[in-house]
Amino acid sequence: MENRNYSKVYRVMHWLIALSMLFLLLTVFLRLGWMNKVHIADIIKQYLATTNQTLSDEQLIVLAKQIRKPMWDWHIYIGYVLVGLYVIRLLLPFFGEMKFRNPFNKELPQKVKFQYIVYLLFYLCVALSLITGLVIELGPKEFKEPMEKIHILSIYYLLAFIAIHFAGVLMAEFTNQKGIISKIISGNK
Template structure:
């Protein structure tokens, strides 16, 4: 099987997008776990009750949101970065770089069609996440609630895609595309 060679621009874009997604996932993970507004509110309430002070639940949740706001600001900044990276990603084919995948090519194997369709679906999901995120932050307030509902589903496709992507890479590395990891890191197969 012919080994795919990854250009420098391809590798830079791949890793910039991958790192941005990982950082976005970290902000989501923190928001859903340790920095969940209810968890932080409970910590505040426990501290205040141990010091004979009180706040209403609404006040402690408002304070919890202020505490976690800098972390959530990073989520927004990373969303802007990802919007820029994807804009560049889809402009690059006009300059002969990073062709758009064509899953309808008749010469493709079923496996290759599956891979290409997976990327197309991933790109559509990312586009939906980026657009809904931009509407949440920059759009009319009356759309915020419905856009947040759609935007939150992005976590599921992202985790599913990462699992498929890493699983596929490991299978390829261990079967018919040895060196694929080395090529996406440094552009060539590792020296033996």
């Protein structure tokens, strides 16, 4: 594997994309867990019972969705940021930065081919996530439901990529690319 130095542009883009994706993942986990509409509705229902007030289950869900809306708005805002970062990432090779590597080059070792194929699949999945997210927000209403079904699947590729990425970085750090973690943070070994 080549011993690469990472330019400032490369490092900034890497961390902006990584932090954006981690933030999006956090909003998804909050929505599925603590901020789940049914969970919030149940908390409201329990409180209202102590004050001898009631709302229908439908009203409780509407209220719960309104409570979590500001958090989910941030998912959408960061999604737009990620669209911009993705476009910049695609344009950077034309300016000599963050060049894409051909995973089908016959001269590459198998390990490197695998790494490049994983990145290619990752960027294709990110494109699909961004496109479906944009259609959900800006597209015709009749496309919203099918796009949401596809968009929700994003969590699976993202979690798989994070696991593979961390495993690969740790393997590289402790084998043939000592200092790779320092390089992606500071640019120096």
